[in-house]
Amino acid sequence: MDIQSYDHVGIRVSNRTRALSFYRSLGFEVDEQQSHERVAEIVNAHGVRIALIFNGTPYAGQKNILMDVDQKWPGYTHAAFIVPRLTELLDWAKKNDVVITEGPVNWERRLTCFFRDPDGNVLEFNELLEEEGARDE
Secondary structure, three states: OOOOOOOOEEEEOOOHHHHHHHHHHOOOEEOHHHOOOOEEEEEOOOOOEEEEEOOOOOOOOHHHHHHOOOOOOOOOOOEEEEOOOHHHHHHHHHHOOOOEEEEEEEOOOEEEEEEEOOOOOEEEEEEEOOOHHHHHO
């Protein structure tokens, strides 16, 4: 088996308009050729793709799950994206009233932070750090 790359990440959402607005603010646009009434495939300028699946059922007390960072739902835990500078993402989050649920954390090879989309889906953003050996070359 030769898995070469991800094609896309699928994220189930409960409100089409709200989800598209949120992900547009992160630089994604709808790929009309790959979308229909049940799914919008969105893509950014670098070709990163997300399939927004419009069949999510809102949780009772929706607002509460967005801040409940201790709740661990079963299934995939998050999608992780690479950004050139985490400070730009942190500035964007502050401007858009998006609460950082964890981070920034320095994990040696990357600087990381997490937040949730309007449906509570966890998103991770990483600034890749220069490796120690690479600096010496």
